[in-house]
Amino acid sequence: MVSSVCSKCGTLLSSPATSSLDLSVDPGSRQYMLMHSNEPPGDSEKAFIRSNVSRADERMACVDEEISSLRQRLKQLEEERVCVDEYRTRNKAILLPLRWMPAELLAEIFLCTPKSHLPFLPYATDIPWVASHVSRGWRAVSLSTPSLWSPITIDYGRGYHPDSPLQLEAQIQRAHPLGLRIHFFGRMGPKPDHQIQMLELLLEHSSRWQELSICLTSKVASFLDALRDGIQISSLKRLWIEWDITDSPDGVISMDCFSSVASLTHVGLNNVLHLVKFDLPTNLTHYDVNGPWHMHTKLLKLTPFVVQAYIVLESDDNSPPGSVQSCIVLEHLQRLYTSSSEVLNCINAPNLIGLTFQIADSDSDAAVLTSVRTLVQHSACVLRRLCMIGLPRDNSTTLKILDELTAVTDLLIGVHSPDTLVRLESLVSSLTVSEVNCFTVVAPRIRSLSIGHNYHNSPIQYQDYFDMIQSRWDAENCDLAMATLALGTNSTPDSETFSALDAIRRQGFRFTFLKHLAALDEMDSWEYTSTWGFTAFFN
Template identity: 40%
Template sequence: MMYAPSRCSECGAHSTNPPRESFDVNVVPGMRHHALLSTNEIPEGSEVPFVQSLVSETDSRLASLDDAISKLRGQLKTLEEARTSLLTYRTRNSAILSPLRKMPPEVLGEIFLWTLPSLRDEFTRCKVDVRACPWVLTHVSSGWRTVAHSTPSLWSRVVINYETSAPASSAYPSSLVEAQLQRSQKLNIHIRGCEETDFLPQILMFQLLSQHSSRWEELSVRLTPQMSPLLAPLRDRIPSLKRLWIDWTSPESQTAVQSIDCFQTAGSLVDVGIYNEFDYAPVSLPMHQLTRYEVEAPWDKHLSLLPLATRLVEARIDITSDREPANLSLSGVVELLHLRRLYVSNIHVLGCLRLPALEELGLWIHETDKDIVQILEAFIGRSACPLRRLCVERFPDVPTTVEILHKLSAITQLVIIIHVHDAVHSNNINALMSALTVSDLTSSTAVAPQLISLLFGCENTSSIDYSLYLEMVKSRWKASNCALRSAVLLTEVRHPDPDTLHGLHTLRGEGLDLLLVEGVDARAQMIHWTYLTPWTEIDSCSSMFTI
């Protein structure tokens, strides 16, 4: 049985149920209407008008609800707009009370300096990015723009890198570079040319930078054949230049110029790095005033330059040819009275050096080097220097290393840099760590008990047994007769396992001065250990882990 349709009190639609306050969509089980809803039965002719009336009634109610929802949505949008307006108003008023308004401009400028990207990031970007600092600081407010424009050190570093697939003409718009040059005082110029990129924009850019050469304090440049001739006009125009780094893109870029003498008259130049990857290019330098020297050249070229560098404090001597000891001319003795830090790529050059102030020595060990101990003993005896730090790349066999530490008992810092070759072809590093491990904490037979610092660097994918490393450090830290106070572990790729990290964390909690670094930051530290210029190693990613 079905009720006859009646008008709903709320929406006026007909209903078979008695009048009610709201539209009820519930159907009582057992009724004919429920059966039609629950099955696929065909309605009888007399039932069709009833169902049609329900559909019509529902349409009316839906229209009413849609209208109510539309009105509510309009009200909600109005409320949201009002809230947004009030929130903006509140934020603007709160800004009036901000401590930044009271901050002196010089303090704000100092904070701005901490926002500058790293040199590595700027080289990787390969373009001027106005969305990055310092450019973006000028778009925050008129006050910030004034402070940014009046802080010259924000704009002093100019990085131009054409080693990219981007068009050279669009990566560094001259208008933006010129604006940066105008806002700066002293300038640190880093420009990398590229032979595979249109050379005309590179020449124009170098010429633009050269117009401000009187304000250069740093210059690192990778020269193309077209750029090399542009150095000559710099003569007598770089009075403020303190640091210089030069390398070349190809052999042709070096042969494009017979010699470079524009830096001979640079009266402030004290720090020089020259990387001759392809061939030796003569560069005249004011050797008598240099305090830092990093040059890759044949030994005879070094031998002609070093006696003139009487003020050197730090030097890296890379031998590009005549690497075999028998081919080195070791006649005479070069005395450098103030040199404190030295790295040599061939240990045999120590045979003609006398360095009475030397405190730190870095060595690249060749497989043919058999008389390392004798060379070091003779050098120390001749120099009578206070050597306290020894850094070794491609270190010798374990017995030789132990003998060095035994005979050079003044060494308190040992630095080992492990290369891929060492990890793949020998177990030297693990054997060395075993030799440095103290088996009896109360015994007096520990190897080199005077070592205060142990610094290990693992280059690229070099492997190291971290459990052995932990045991070595732990034993020397706890041994009563060992002086160990600090340890550094650098890993470019593979960092220690969780168990090793937990053990090192425990030692750090006990007071051990411990530093763990991974990735490009580790590489940067190893560069520092061997007195390389950081500019020579710019990568795009880094990571660091600490415990």
């Protein structure tokens, strides 16, 4: 340590701060009494006190000088540390395994890196642009990976778009020749001419489109409609169309440029059927539509080869689905989601194996039971997977459904309201095997049981849930071998329940616990909704 001498008192600055000044005061002394009272000092005592103050001033000046010296030294050390750390980091970087990483693996990492799509971030902050500016090696890998550039996202709702046509053109040229995945979010208000300019450039490469998600405005829709005869979209496989809710066109816009696309197999429509005249290609296999029932009836009859259907009735649609006599025959349909159990009365799907439907708290048990029976009996289908988002009011109705659907091996329950939670507790109790009901087990063929909970501040009874799982695992006449608990809330099982579940897992039972985003993604998959469409892509 470098030491220096204080210019005030001659003390070594590296010495303890109080080494040259005795700060102790004898409790029995006159000085102590004066310090602890308001009594004035005598004339003879003033000189002594003043000398103490003078020596304290000198020492304080010395300490201040020492502090200043130490701060200067600390600053020097901190600056030196920054330099040493930078030197050390640069040398460590030479040894990083990334330098030896194969280009193919680095490309896969780039492809798995999530896009930002955050509001008001520059378009050039996404992974293909960032990766191409890190180093020559990264740039070479990014430029030689066309699929990295193939997703093109333009979102005027969030201020996320190319600054110029040149930037968009550069990305298009680097993308896969037949793999452009276009996500174009038009919006009323911001940069209308810029929106059309970007859309015109994209349309020049429409023959390379593989996927198109587009949010329409009156101006964008009219532009597409005007060019429908010249658009070449022979490679398009997936299409998602929404309408900007802030815009209302003067009349219905015709958009039939997609009806003859032979390669188109996936179509999603949301908030658009009242505004756009739209026809679907007959070769469609995936149907994802939100609209009034009369539009579903028309569109589904045009798509006889649908394998998976996501049918949502608009919230303001008061027209009930048709009767059994007006059933829509979907011979190839295997997986179905509907937001209303009434729709089940109108579907004839002999090959249906997976069914998900919503049960509103206001739905009558008789109507729900009748709808399920009508679908199964009229279709003569053998359901393997049943998912109910919500539960009937009376637990006996749920038990009747399970009793009649004897082929169901996968049961999934979604909790979306306090009433559903109460009904779930009754169902859990009924599914629990006890000495009383061990010979009449409810739904013994259920092999997989999944429960999804997304209602805030209403945790399920975890101990009852575990007792049910344990009892069915132990019962000889039950097939339960796996369970999933998906909690989209902050609710978490207690440590004892976790320990018990870990114990049963070690015995061979397959238990999965999911929270937050993972739980929400899991519950979304139960509904057979699109994971590629516009809404899913941006949320």
